[in-house]
Amino acid sequence: MARRSTLTPNGAANSHTGSPSFVGRESELNAVLSTLTKTPSVAMISGEAGVGKTRLVTELLAHPEMVDRRAIVGYCQPIGEPFPYGVVLEAIRKVGDALADCRLSPVVGTLRPYLPEIADLLPAAPGPLGDPRAERHRLFRAVREFLDALGPTVLVTEDLHWSDDGSRRLLRFLMSEPPPNLSMVVTYRGEEIPGGLPLGGAYRPAPGAASTLIELSPLEPDEVHELTTALLGGRPVSTRFTRLLHERTAGLPFVVEELLHTLRPTDETWPLDDLAACDQLDGARVPALLRESMAERISTLSIGATRTVQAAAVVAVPVDGDLLADLAAIPQDRAPRALASALAANVLIETGEGLYEFRHSLAQRAAYQAIPAPERRQLHRRAVMVLGELEPRPLVQLAEHSRKAGALTEWAGYAEAAVDRAIEAGDVVTATDLLCQLLDEPMLPASSVDQLAVKLTQVGANGIDVQTIARTLERLLADRRLSRRLHGEVRLALGVQLLRQAGELETARAHLEMAIKDLEHQPELAGRGMAMLAMVVAGATPVAEHLQWQAKVDEMIKTGTNERTIMTLLASSVATYMLAGDPKAWAMLDGAPKAADTPEVRRELARMQCNIADACAWNGYHVKARRFLEIGSRLAQSSGEIYVLSLSHSTRAHLDWRAGEWDGLAPRCLALADEYREIRSITNEVALVLGLLAVASGSWESAEVRFAETGISQPGDAFAHVAIAARGGLTRMRLCQEDGEGAAQEADRGLDLLRRKGIWTFAAEMAPHLVDAYRAVGRISDARLFVDDFAHGIAGRDAPSAHAALSWCKGILAAHDDDREAASGHLLEASAAYERMPAPYHAALAAERALTCHPSAAAEPAAIDRLFALAQWFQSIGATIDAARCQFALREKGVSYPSRRGRRGYGTELSPREREVARMIAAGQTNREIAKALFLSPRTVERHTASVLKKMGVSSRTELQDDSSRAHLEELVDRPGA
Template sequence: MSGVRHASSPVLVGRSAELGALASAIARPPSIVMLEGEAGVGKTRLVTELLGLPEMARRLVFAGYCQPLGEPFPYGVVLEALRHAGRHLKNKPPLSPLSGALRPYLPELADFLPEQPAPLGDPRAERHQLFRAFRELISSLGALVLIIEDLHWADDGSRRLLRFLMADPPRNLSLLLTYRREEVPGGIPVGSSYRPATGSASVLIELRPLDADGVKHLATALLGDRAISAEFATRLHERTAGIPFVVEETLNALDHTETLHAGLLESVEVPVLLREAMVERLIKLPLTARRLTEAAAVLGVPATDTVLADTAGLDAGRARRALVAALEKHVLFEAGDCRYGFRHTLAQQAVYGTISGPTRQQLHRRAVRALLGQSPPPLVQLAGHSRKAGESADAIRYAEAAAQRAAEVGDLATATDLLRGLLDEPALEPSDVDRLAGRLSAIAFDGLSIREVIATLQRLLGDRRLSRRLRGEVRLSLGLLLMRYSGGVEAGRAETELAVNDLGHRPDLEARGIAMLALPWAGTTPLPVHLPWMRRVDELIAGATDRLVLLTLMASNVPSWLHIGDGRAWALARRVPGTIGSAGEQRQLARMHCNLADACAWIGHHDRAGSLLHSGMQLATSCGAPYVVSTARATRAHVDWLTGHWDGLTARTLRLLDEYQDLLPVASELSLVLGSLAVARGEWDRAAGHFAETGIAQPQNAIAPVVLAAHAGVVRMLLAQQDAEAAALEADRGLEVARGKGVWAWAGELVVMAVDAYCQTGRASDAQALTDELERGLAGCDAPAGYAALAEAQGILALCRGESTAAEYLTDARQRYERLPAPYLAALAGERLARAGEPEASELTSLAAAFDELGATRDAARCRHAVRATGAITPSRRGRRGYGDELSPRERDVARLLAEGNTNREIAEVLFLSRRTVEQHVASVLRKLKVHSRDELQRA
């Protein structure tokens, strides 16, 4: 592969269709492939990937590269590509006298070329003779791929030669031309149009920027194991317009010691190569077009031609001509709706950096005047331009008005960002700091910008300009946010207690702090510590006269009572006002519905959880409560897991986790769902990874019911792997948390798994003591899931002792689970019941079908294995559906486990099959999916 360059990016993302089309065309000579795309979009990377394909090893590849502003050299790029052909002419038949015309151009091939023919005296005839000589040389080389990169910089002679070859290509030639259409003279890549020769393949492949998902996949590949949030990927896509080179350069410029978050991208400087490219384009523009482009850079967002003209200080006619010039040179782009701006943020920043300080200031002043004429005025933009124009008072006025407007319409993210930006202003007066800090504190709790707001609030507490009166409000907001942040529960509780002592002047905020200290699910604080706070909140509710305060307190405390199994919560919930008078009240009502749904999911009122989620989500969405929406979506995933609605649940939960990974209550519950699903499918490594993300290792900074359920999941997984000793030790760790917390309504599943592990390790007395402990803990509780678990634990213990009551207990457990409903737990209890006596093959077969319907691969396989162990005759395959080239259900299980990297031995263990059977399934899967190896399947 002579003279072939290699792309810098180590990965190819989002280009499988284009690579397939390219490889297909190259494989059918004679063929001509035009590969079109803007600078940095990945043309060279795609060509590099093509050359790495196994089938390309049988082809000769020559490449030539056009250069910008190169010295005049007719046919230069083609000559560069062919100058290495000599070694491939050895042992070939001699070339005809015609090829001697190449001697002056290719001295490297002198040993293989005949003498130069006599001059013809006609330049056009001599050129035709030369072109025929090129064709003969190419024809003599065998299967050849000729690559010409950056055709937009080619000389006219090379374009004429290429047109000649394309009109009647040698039968052995595959010609690949890459170019940027925006830089092609006249817009025609080879200088004039041409018609493909009869019998030759002609393909145009337009390489477009990556979409948001493609940018995320590319960033993940480039950054290795670093976690990338959906917000980070979205911002990266916005800044880079999905151009792979710009993505790569941006990521290279990051500080790789910092945790990745979207705000980090704002500090990335424009990559040098991109800055130089934009400066080069600017220089080529007429003066008025350059002024208009600078105005677009100052405006920062796509704008109409009128706003651009007013900002640039140009009259309408000159501005229109300037805009056309900037568009033709692809410096500016039409963003839609008659608005014009830059291809991506970094291009805008590159141009902005070329503008001198005084000119920038003048342009920002003009931008303010141009934008004030719009209705309604764009307050956020006006604030930014005023600040950069040196008008600080106007900047504060516009930004504060914008924050108020955003909060009123429920756009809390924008309101929060604006207030944070204002509080960073060093010239603020103490009164401004107090006012803005109060506004930020009032809305921070309802938004999602946790990390950034925490940093701002912590800085404010150290700001001497903040009054003592506002310090308690800021500290309360900080405490409440820390309790939502990974690793911050203990610190948040401490800050909230301090804040409550400083909020005597704000009884509404003091009550809110008390309500947060009452939450029983936070960390490992024992329930007896929470109860006095919970009773104090009840007293505040009884005396509340303000409807917003009443709803705020009820939204926290009513679900808290339900969480611990106190049935009086339902009577308390009926005190909710019948009408809602403001967006704030609606937000708190939405929070109460969603919090009640969460409590219902944990204690076993699954149907009620579903209806409360429906109403809560509607309320939260319509009033702008993004944090409430996030908790509702996590609870929805949890309820779907519990009630057996698993179809698509893994993918949906992964997307939610990606979106909310910084929100502890949300992310930990989603991780629990993913871990539980993985155990049901026998995906041990994946399950262990998800359970580790629930906070199980640091329960003091986690959500208590999530931690207890995660311990139960780990015990279930260890028992499935036949490691009962490790399972018993894990149960001990989980029960230590359960006993310390003292809320047995959450502990049912953990107790079931602990009793199972204890019975398998000879600790029947511990199992009995634990079962009795659960029974005492549930006494008088409204906890349907707990009572179902108690019946199952009693059944397991009776089985362990060989007592006849086992079937009675397990039947009761199964029926209770069915009523919740919790079909997976009901099927597991049904399996225990079937194994309590002599299991009937038909019963086990029905259970296998039930597990299959859920998607519990591992459990279904275990039941089928038990059927085989009974010696039951397997029904004849006659009449059973034939799957042909489709995967059978078992093959789909094998394919999934193969794609996850499992070995045959691991697949056999998960599916309870023999190694030989697995080998047969693997071979069938690879054949039906038309892949050659398991590695290829994993990459697909």
């Protein structure tokens, strides 16, 4: 909820406009509208400063249901000259031009002395009554008659907490005896209302009048995300960023807008990336209006309350009252009153269990920055003294206070102790943050740098903040304080971190190779680097080069004696062989330890189990994959292996895609991509899943975007199996679009990477679509050559997915040769192989192909029933394109789908077909493109389009593509079976 562009209560113009979208207040708006459409009526809207009361009123007055009402808005002033009834009189003064045609009661003349600007439009002033109470009552009646003469009117009073007592009395009178056509809206901050009564006394609505009380709460994190996106003109922002923004602002819309306004530079490229955006947010200055507001509140406090607030600002975490009094150095007998004053002024709040803090971190920073620097330092010194007496000692806080007090030695000691405690507790994030802070400190002595660097290399391997870790490691290599003997270890850790980042594969390999040379006297560490270089999925490096490194790793496993080192090497090696389809992987697994006696070995065992699960998912051992994933995830969870645990999420998403378990899969993948956007293996894999889902549903534009995120534009820096599968997805999409040449080009690119890599098991997801693409453009000899090479490449390889795909390819070629029996046999063989994995979506695609490649058999009742069942199953999981293709085949055979099961009426709801059409329109596809994708005639699509526009309440295709319509459509169509 952003502020409107108008004059603020203190008369200063806002510096910028608010959000272009209305976020998170739809239910409150509807509640107020429901009340105000009746007259007379009263709506009272409460909420803390910045929560969006004014924006709600702005939306209310602009709503179509309010256009026939005259709106009068009055603003109470925080500091104003004495002017009884001022807010109401100032408001009605603005509508003097509406009085020309009004018949005014003589009592309205009472207003002449109060409204001299429009006195000539008012009746003559009546004589004095001699009784102040009678005079006041006559004035109240005059205002009531004035408003009644205006006809249907909405009287809005903003910021009632600043109102004078006379205005409260007048408003209470109007609410108790309202004119029949008057609606009233008042906004106020409940925490600043004297006595907790907004109107200064008890109020009861008039008989027959409608009333409502709305209490606005701060926005939820997802609403902050929506608001932020709108404020940034639709540019995407991560959930991580908006989660941090929500934490900094407590979800207050005004504070969100003000903070974003301070962050946003003049160029329109911000935010460049997630890390940079979060860094900017951490370092953002407190918005000027918030600083001024906080300073104004603190200025009204007593000395004791001010010292309490300053202590809370310095400690910056929720603390109990006694500790806060110690920090503020206030005598215990005076501390409760001082704290109560800070709470009453809404500078501090109670968070529960007797803990006190600021409403949000920006308020804390505003109060902190208002403390003179020498006093801040002194308060930090006192915080070290007071907190150092606690047990257990809050080491992280002590480190921070020591640093801000200028005590560098104490800071380093406390910070390193906090690192050790965090490592012991398995808190990788805290340990990593502190280590990076310490190692980035130029005044840290050389004696400490080596020790901390070793800890970072160990902790960083399990961290997910890979960019921060990599930056610190890279700086360390150029730091003269780092001992030469540790360069290899630090460079190895840097290479591992860079492997996890997009665009850094070649740099990572170079660092790993240099690290191995530096570590020749530390063979256990060198072996880890070799295992990383042996990863067969990395880039376009030929498999032979990977296997050279793997041979060295195998020798170390064979001759090694250190259990942890062997387990570390096995964790990578078994998956490496399994991804290549080498049967020796299972033998290595049989010889690997099944349990772990130490935490270090347990972590490596977790990594091995999850790596094997990922390899099994790609090769077609899906049941085994889930078993390994379950064991690995459980081990990773218990041992605090957060990096391995994060990788397990993308493996699970890939398995769910293969299993046809698509319900909620797309939003889950989007959340993973957002949460782990720094980890390339996760983002690439979930982007592939999202792309394949988009193709199955006919969302071409989305598929293009998602496949691009798999790294296919730079195959040398991509994960080869993911990039080849993405080329297969693009090839299939081009075929669905009837773009044979485009499909063949995508197939060529995928095949080029496949041949360079030399691991033919990676072709499993691409192969059938490649053969279809070559056949579509008459390149049948190329298709045959590929199938021969594919068959030769996977011969003897243990990869069920690849062998099933080969049968599928053979079926396509046999169908081309008009050998329908052979074609049907190969395709049914492929379908059965996929079923055994199980991979039901691929099994269904192959089964459908078997049915449609044999026209005479396909016309038999059993085949028609099978095709009908496939159409229904495709539709149930959200495979729109495949369902449409089956339905088209049924129509060609004279079967009216879905008439066998009866046709229901949908009334004003969208039918399943209309949902499909609506989603494609929202994605920007033309009627012709929709007709091709759904195997419909353009005229039929036109009819569906007209029905969709009518039912959605929009007048054009363009309106259907705006954000609100898209959001509504997502609710309707992004559900399997919808």
